[in-house]
Amino acid sequence: MLHIQNVSFEFGGNYLFKDIDWFIKPRERIGLIGKNGAGKSTLLKLIIGKYELREGSINKHGGIRLGYLSQDMISEDGDQTILEHAKGAFKRAIFIQEELEKLYVQMETDHSEEIIQKMADYQEEFDALDGYNMDNKTAEILEGLGFKTADLSRPMEEFSGGWRMRVVLAKMLLEQPDIMLMDEPTNHLDLPSIEWLESYLSNYPGSVIIVSHDREFLNKMITKTAELSNNKLYLWEGNYDFFLQAKIERDDLLNRQAANQEQYIKEQEKFITRFKAKASKAKAVQSRVKMVEKIEKIEVIAEDKSNLKIDFKVGKQSGKVVMDLDHITQGFGNQLLFNDVNREIVRGDKIALIGANGTGKSTFLSIIANELPFEGTRNEGHNVVSSFYAQHQLESLHLEYEILEELQYDAPHKTEMELRSMLGCFLFAGDDVFKKIKVLSGGEKARVSLAKTLVSEANFLLLDEPTNHLDIDSIEIIIEALKRYEGTLVFVSHNRYFIEKLANKVWWIEDEDVKEYPGTYHEYHYKLEQDKEAALKNSSVPKKVAPTKVADTSSKNSWKQKDEKEEKLKKLKKELEAKESQLEKAKAECKESEDKLAEAGSLTTEEIKELGIEHAHITTRIHELEGACDDLLEDIILLEDS
Numbered sequence: 001m002l003h004i005q006n007v008s009f010e011f012g013g014n015y016l017f018k019d020i021d022w023f024i025k026p027r028e029r030i031g032l033i034g035k036n037g038a039g040k041s042t043l044l045k046l047i048i049g050k051y052e053l054r055e056g057s058i059n060k061h062g063g064i065r066l067g068y069l070s071q072d073m074i075s076e077d078g079d080q081t082i083l084e085h086a087k088g089a090f091k092r093a094i095f096i097q098e099e100l101e102k103l104y105v106q107m108e109t110d111h112s113e114e115i116i117q118k119m120a121d122y123q124e125e126f127d128a129l130d131g132y133n134m135d136n137k138t139a140e141i142l143e144g145l146g147f148k149t150a151d152l153s154r155p156m157e158e159f160s161g162g163w164r165m166r167v168v169l170a171k172m173l174l175e176q177p178d179i180m181l182m183d184e185p186t187n188h189l190d191l192p193s194i195e196w197l198e199s200y201l202s203n204y205p206g207s208v209i210i211v212s213h214d215r216e217f218l219n220k221m222i223t224k225t226a227e228l229s230n231n232k233l234y235l236w237e238g239n240y241d242f243f244l245q246a247k248i249e250r251d252d253l254l255n256r257q258a259a260n261q262e263q264y265i266k267e268q269e270k271f272i273t274r275f276k277a278k279a280s281k282a283k284a285v286q287s288r289v290k291m292v293e294k295i296e297k298i299e300v301i302a303e304d305k306s307n308l309k310i311d312f313k314v315g316k317q318s319g320k321v322v323m324d325l326d327h328i329t330q331g332f333g334n335q336l337l338f339n340d341v342n343r344e345i346v347r348g349d350k351i352a353l354i355g356a357n358g359t360g361k362s363t364f365l366s367i368i369a370n371e372l373p374f375e376g377t378r379n380e381g382h383n384v385v386s387s388f389y390a391q392h393q394l395e396s397l398h399l400e401y402e403i404l405e406e407l408q409y410d411a412p413h414k415t416e417m418e419l420r421s422m423l424g425c426f427l428f429a430g431d432d433v434f435k436k437i438k439v440l441s442g443g444e445k446a447r448v449s450l451a452k453t454l455v456s457e458a459n460f461l462l463l464d465e466p467t468n469h470l471d472i473d474s475i476e477i478i479i480e481a482l483k484r485y486e487g488t489l490v491f492v493s494h495n496r497y498f499i500e501k502l503a504n505k506v507w508w509i510e511d512e513d514v515k516e517y518p519g520t521y522h523e524y525h526y527k528l529e530q531d532k533e534a535a536l537k538n539s540s541v542p543k544k545v546a547p548t549k550v551a552d553t554s555s556k557n558s559w560k561q562k563d564e565k566e567e568k569l570k571k572l573k574k575e576l577e578a579k580e581s582q583l584e585k586a587k588a589e590c591k592e593s594e595d596k597l598a599e600a601g602s603l604t605t606e607e608i609k610e611l612g613i614e615h616a617h618i619t620t621r622i623h624e625l626e627g628a629c630d631d632l633l634e635d636i637i638l639l640e641d642s
Contacts, residue, residue: 001026001064001207002047002179007056009042016042020056020233022226024179028207031218031240034228036427036471040211043228044068044181067177069169071184071211082159083152085167087138089174093131096122141170144196145189146357162188173200179207186214187468190357191494213472215240215497240472251300258298268292310425310477314487315457319382320347322460322488328367328376330360337363339512341376350482350489352499352521355509361492362390362464364514368490369462387458389466394445399438403428403448406437411455419455425477426451427470443469454478459487467495496521537637569639576632583625590618 002024009016016039024030032040045051047058048068060066080088087094103119130137139152145166156164165188172180186194198220201208209226212218218240225236225243236243268288275281321344328341337360345351345368353361366372369388398406407419414422423433426447437445446469453461461482467475479501482489490507493499499506499521506517506524517524593614 001061003057003059003061004047005057005059007043007046007053007058009039009046009051009055011042015231017228017233018231022233022235024207024209026178026207027205028224029201029222030207030209030224030226031222031243032209032211032226032228033218033240033243033472035473038228040228041071041183044183044209044211048181064178065175067172067175067180069165069172069180069182069185071187079155079157081153081155082142082147082167083135083138085156086142086170086174087134089138089171090129090131090134093126093129093134096126096129097131100126138170138174141173141200142167144193144200145170146193166193169197177206179209180204181209183211184213185210186212186217186494189494191354191496192356194494194496213467213470213475214495215472215475216495216500254298254300258300261295261298265292265295310422310481312454312461312481312485312487313457314459314485315385316383316459317486318347318384318459318488321345321381322347322349322384323368323381324377324379325368326377326379328374328378330363330367330372330374336512338367338374338509338514341512341514343507343514343516345488345490347381347488348486349505350502351491351505351507352503353490353492353507353509353514354499354521359509361509364509365462365464365490365492366390384460385458386460386462387453387456388462388464389450389453390462390464391446393449393453394442397437397445397449399436401437402434403437403440404433406448407451407455410452411457413457414455422451422455425474425481427474454481461485461487461489461491463489463491463493465492465494467493467498537634565639569636572632572636572639576629576636579625579629579632583622583629586618586622586625590622593618 004020004022004024007020008018016037020043032043034040042051046053048066050068100119100122103115103122107115107119126132139149142152143149147163147166151159156167159167169185185197189197194214194217198217201221208221210218210221220239222239223237225238225240227234227236227243227247236246238246268291272285272288272292276285278285323345325341325343325345328338328343329336330338353365355361363372365388367374367378369386369390370378371388398409401409403423404416404419407414407423408416411419420433423429428435428444428447437448440448450463450466450469453463466478470478475495475498479498482502489502491502503521504519506519506521507514508517508524509515517527519527
């Protein structure tokens, strides 16, 4: 479908990647990963043709169509409405619609056979393109991505860059390209929109290549991982978590093989050195020399093993109650966001503040930080020292300072080595720390601002989307540091992995209130799904109606219906039994596969790869069978209750 052959890309005298060979097949779900600066976005831009290809070739077979979502902010014309812009995906259908309108006008004076035939041809093509459903399809996608029905008629210029990116994403989804290239697609989405996108992509008929720092999104979406590392591209079967495990096993295997090979070479060289002066051993020595020269050295992939570890210290401990929020009411214009909200934050809380876009997550965080006016009372506890990270905090950076100076300004008690180690976690390595703030991109400034917040030794951290400009490795380092953090944390994030690893409470905003769930995000989400299922089940159960006397014929019908019901129940239960048996078998196979992977050190790389493919297939089968069992069980319950 798409073949990348011997592609290299040089930038500033150094190769980002060299001699890449990659064949992308139909319906593949691939995560393109690598450290910041490895060339992920560059490779996507080469594939799409935004960057000039100088070395190698990219061959698109069978006239395939590519779609591309950039992570760069866009500046679209503001005249079009949201609906009009997204509907631009249907170029041909819109053209035909316009031509038909012209022909209708023309037919008022011209009834020639040529005009009638032309109209019939256009009408047939318009029907084939499902042109009459353009608006409905477009609205469905836009609303799935978080737009309200009333938003669709508003011009693009009224929306922020993040919302415009959603429109661009909607347009690409509607175009249905053969391969979608998505660079950080979740960056500007809220949790409901991300879940909607996951559901949509799971049934998408084309291939999808995703660059993302959202670990959970990658795990749910991809079945193959393409890793850019050390100027090369490595392909792995399985999702991101499976890739991490397989890579550890691969590296361990290579290290042991390389060590054995090195030992063998040393032994041969020792023999050569010992006997090279003896004429009687000349033939044997020459043989060993040639043998050593022919050995193809096992390449140990040089990974960054620095394992950066940072700690966010607390200067002094706060009181037990960090903050009381009583009768908080706030809104903008005629829109009320919060009405009489009461919440308490206690020392050690790590609270995830979640909700759909527009519900007021950032606003509520700003109220906690005392940066916005509100009605009600905000009582701060004893010894509370807070530090707030949000996008507008970038304005407080000193433009003439170097990055290192900026941190030294806020943390004079830290050594240069400590600060440089901290900055390394925020993707500023080596001489990068001497760059002036004024030359940094928006994302780089955001990382500096986040580093300043976390280095402050505050005992109460307030973070608004802290992961947006970080890569997966940096997010992992910060998660571990925040786990060890002994203060209190309230944060807004759309990164479910980040939320799940950190939050011990979930606050979700709904119906002008901030509701609390005392547990992890996955526990909260499970409870939410259970509540939805219970509500659906209750609404599906028919209401009992008082019996009325009927003719004898209805009694016969009743018995007939009862027999049919019992027959149907019997059939459903038999199906469920068969599916459950298949599920047990699949789980046993999965366990067997995992046991083999646990002993991967004794396997070749090819065997590990085959095991990975097998494990991915079994896991998919288990999910399918679990879904089928759930559906059958629900059908049985509904039938028994009817």
